Amino acid sequence: MAAYLNRTVSMMSGDGPHNRSPLSTLSDHRPIRTPTENSPLQIFVKAKKKINDIFIEIEDYVNDTVDYMQKLEEKQHIINKDQVKETETFKSKVVGIKDVLARDHMKVAFFGRTSNGKSSVINAMLRDKILPSGIGHTTNCFLQVEGSPADEPYLVLEGSEEHCAVESVGQLAHALCKEKLNESQLVKIYWPRNRCVLLRDDVVFVDSPGVDVSPNLDEWIDKHCLDADVFVLVANAESTLMVTEKNFFHKVSTRLSKPNIFILNNRWDASASEPEFLDQVRRQHQERGLDFLVKELKVCTSKEAEERIFFISAKEALLARLSERGHTSPTPLADGFQNRYFEFQDFERKFEECISKSAVKTKFEQHTQRGRFIANELKNLLDTIYNNAQKLKGEKLEVRQDLNEKMNYTEQQLMLITREMKQKIHHMVEDVEQRVSKALNEEIRRLSNLVDEFNLPFHSEVLSIYKKELHAHVENGLGSNLRARLSTALALNMETSQREMTERVESLIPPAQRGITGIITPGRQPFQILYRLNCDNLCADFREDLEFRFSWGITAMIQRFAKGSSNSIALKNKRESPTASIIPMTPTEQIDGRLILPSTSAEDWSILTKIALTSVTSQGTMGGLLVAGFLLKTVGWRIIILTGAIYSGLYLYERLTWTNKAKEKSFKKQYVAHATRKLRMIVDLTSANCSHQVQQELSGTFSRLCHLVDEATTEMDKQLKELEGHLNSLESAAGRAKVLRNKANYLIHELELFEDAYLKTI
Template sequence: MAESSLTWKPQDDPSREKKAFYRSSSVATVAGMPSHSLAVKPKPRESDPLRRFGEAKKRASDLFNRLENVLSRTLAIFRKSERSDEIAEVETFANQVKGIRDVIGRDSMKVVFFGRTSNGKSSCINAMLHQSILPSGIGHTTSCFCSVQGTDSPDAPYLLTSGSNERQNVETVQQLASSLQETSLQHESMVQVFWPRERCRLLKEDVELVDSPGIDISPDSDTWIDKICLDADVFVLVSNAESTLMTTEKQFFHKVSNRLSKPNVFILNNRWDASAGEDQETMRKVREQHLRKDKDFLVNELRVVEKTMAEDRVFFVSAKEVLQSRTEGFDSLTAEGSHDRLREFETFEKKFEACLSQSAISTKFKQHVINGRHISEKTEKMLINMKSTAEARKSQCKDALKDRHEEIAKIDRTRKNSQKEWEQKIMETTSGVHDLVKEALKTEIQRLRELVNGYSANPFSVNNLDTYNEGLCGHLESQFDQKMMASCNSSVSQLMRQAQQEMLCTVQSAIPQHLQMDTSNVVSSQDVVLCYELDFGEICARFQPDLKFKFSWGMTILRHWLGPQVVAGNAVPVETDAPSFALWMSQKITAQSVWPAITVGAAIWQTIGWKVAATLGLGLLCLYGYERLCWTTRVQENAFKEQFVGYTADKLGTVVTMKSRDCKQQVDRELIKSVSHLKGILGDALKQLDDDVSKLERDIDVSTELEKKANGHIFDMETFRSEFEKFSRNYLEEEE
């Protein structure tokens, strides 16, 4: 024991040097020999085992603090990798480590004192604390559980009671925990005394001492095990040396042994000072009897210690004398054998502290260290797996990135090279459309007479020519449009779709298959509707039919044969065709030769005579009458249609080229739209590929970062695993 642990006397005590000498020396007493007759030299104190617990606690706390920090950073990595299952597992590990860290921070070495009423449990605790803190005395003194633990609070010393956080003056422990007081608490209650650490070495080293009521005063002692004993490191059975172990004491510790695996039990045969003045031989036999029964109880009944170690768990002491020597001074011990009893109590303290430290380190840290090592190993495996995944992902992304760049280059080449090809294809297609429409229009113009002759919707009347002409124009427009659509639309649509399909194939060959591009609207699913509408009303707006009766041998015909004549000073153009003879005559006879012709006619009249001339005249008159009778509405309608066909056919010849060009332009616009759509598809494909490139580059960066950080944390976990193993070797295996 350190000197500071033996007394709290003032520093200016004049007998301090003398007391220190006696405290550092051991007095050996044998049967029949005075205790002061043999003195031994002071021995150097061995390393304090309680400090070992503090070192282990500090080391374990540091390990789990650092492990918590690393797990926090590791969790961020897993969250970035979006591995949901492993994220949940690492979160669980982080919470476990946080809980372990908090538990280690609160952990202390807990010692519980049990025994029958008035066996001196409180006195033993006071003796170990070097101060009379807990109530003690004759009879049933302690009424409830009392815990004494150290604190660094400036409010210390103070106490707390069960169910209350109010800090009370420590002096009230005498009223609260003493069964002699009316204000004492019930035996299942707990009074926690917080004492300044610097005043007691045990408390400074995180030792908590728990006093209990007598186990013979309550039938509910079984519940004490669950409330008090499950986390205890050492149990001290304080028995009365004036009697042997009682059944009550044995039964209680049997229950403790059944609930806990091999609890650490010390037996203090207190009040051994009663042997002072007794026959030494008798006391030796009594001691041997107590020792034999106590060892048998520990080894054979409880089976908590080996036989060779049992003697180190049984001690014969006087807590009253120890407390007296540590509060009043060493010289206050005058009873026979008191020095031996003091020395044996110190031996108990040494054995007790070694066992307490060993047990506390094992019970408080062993499972935590196992868990920490398991967490480190498991996390390390997950990090290795994540690193491998990141490496594989990075390799895949690099390969995919290379493919994307090649695909982008291919699309760029297609866009550049296809422009001229598409322009040429459009030119070829529209030229084909132009020729196709032109030929179809010519064919339909050749069928114009058939279409005109087939019109009979409105009755013909010279007086209602405008209505008839309007109906005929409408009929021709309808027939022309239907015939052109039937003969051209399908062929033109086929040409256009063929061109669209060829351009689409060029685009599809450039777009990678993994891109889902909508090309359904590029190739027209329906036939193109070309605009063939011919406004016959406008074409024939200046058509003026000549439906007056004309005698075949009349002056009009003669004028027609003879060419343009001057009639009343005006030139009248004749638009009807003349016989070939009349054409020859019109070319030979001019306006200047009319009078010679009349002269020739008069000569013929004189030559043939008037009879022949009259006969000819009568024949002409009959012919005139016949022709006049035959000039019916039907003939007039045929004449109208004939003139209409001739006029319209001539006008349509100038419209063919214009309409062919319009259809060509219409198809050109459709193909240009298709080209624009194809360019849009290529542009969308490039955008998707550019987005893929950006995403792949980000994935590569993320994978590289994950790989780098995983490497660092794998090393951290290897370090933690090594440190946990080192902790086990230094603190757990060594203790075992």
């Protein structure tokens, strides 16, 4: 494309002065009008710069506020999600306003049907033939003319930054060009500002293809019209407004709020050929234009619409201005030219006034109001946040004070309850130990009754199973008896103590955690003491003696005599020396079937005792003969025979009565004696064990209760830390809200100053 442009420029330019293009000679001319500092367009430039600066600050402010509110979104008592979402919409709104305000010019778009003279109107306003014009479909693409600080004009194709010669626009943008551009493509023409009064303050002219040559009107609007400040509808005065033209501007009005539209009825010079219908046709066009602007588009009032409809001849105006500047020779013009030319100049004045006054007011006033609305909305929301934060902060401070007081009270009461419960547990443990010891001693004394109740068949040949079952019977019986005597009272005392502990400790626990201790609950099994007697191991060394022994045998008699003598000696020694200790007696023993007696003095034994002792200990025939001979000589044979018969009868009786029942009775008697002796040895141990169980139960109960208090205290401490964090967060939130609220007041004041300076003075 660049090569094509260079070829086109070469064809249009020549070495000689006669071949120079009219466009190339424009650089030799100086501006007809000189811009002044107080021109309406300068006011627009200054106002635009000011409002842009304000909205840059508003954008920063909205971003800061949205970020601040997003961080507060979780604190539902301060702000809710709907408010945050509403605030987030302000970001896109401000960005949209900024994008519109960021343009450094006012854009004027010319639209109409093909060959209505759009390009001619722009050329006449620019006072030079810059854009291609002619019969038929001429302009093939969008042409944008804007001012440039450079002294030489140039053009730039869309999507490129390369400067091309402006002379090529006649071929490049012409519909008859072989390498024509797409109808939606834009070519920017940069024209020196010192050559055109309207371009001096960055006013941009946009020429367009006919609205009747393409169905892509929506694409045109989106691409080239959304940022236009003024629209000029160039109509053909030889016809009337067509549906195509109206539909296009209907689409524009739906995208833009009340666009500024001028209607130029071009080619009004054709009315010179029919002067008799001049007024009627003008009135007809005027009425239809008013209806279109006021009733159909509803973009202005009737009075405003009357000042935006003009009847001109762009071709005549362009020729006249070219002739004034010496570019062309004077050309005869149709009748009424002066009126048409004056109306064209009037259009230019009204057009400039619209840019400098109406556009500034309608455009910037709306954005100013929207900016002030956004600032006010955020200010009110920040006021709400600040008040909510202060209120919530006060509530949190009260809660923190209550928690501190409750924690101190809980710690003091827990220390007091702990001391009391320790003393109570100590007293109860001592009481249990005494009760168990007393009850166990009483049960040991009644052990023979318990053993007598055991009725398992007794077989002297096999006693291992009998012993095992007897051990279990005694252990279960003692345990059940002890439980019957102690369980109810101990359980009642335990329940009372646990209930007291629970009530005392639960008073320190928050209401939400009460009743979850599980100590005194319906259906819970009461505490029971386990009496670990373990008779099987305790009486494991029991050895029964079921051998038959004659109760009136010599050995038995000597044993009874020896036992009685030992007891009498002990009593005698005690009477003679009350302070002396009892002399321990050595028990009799049997070794290899012989009875070993303790040695005594000779005066304490009678002759019979000595003889009997000698007879027994001898264990031989000689000893028996000696005893028999001694007795025969002493008492006589009749007494001996009688005594022997009685003695033999007693022996026979006892031997016959030594049945399995007698053996069982002897076994139980021996077992009772052995078990009594063993059980007395573990009385203290058992009572201590039971008291230890009670101590463990009560201590465990109190420990669990204290653990609940610790959990409650830990939870309160956690709540305190959370409260501290919330308080710090609320303090920070309130401070930040106050700063942002003050900034909103500042921005509102800036917008008010802008209104006073630029909007109210117009």
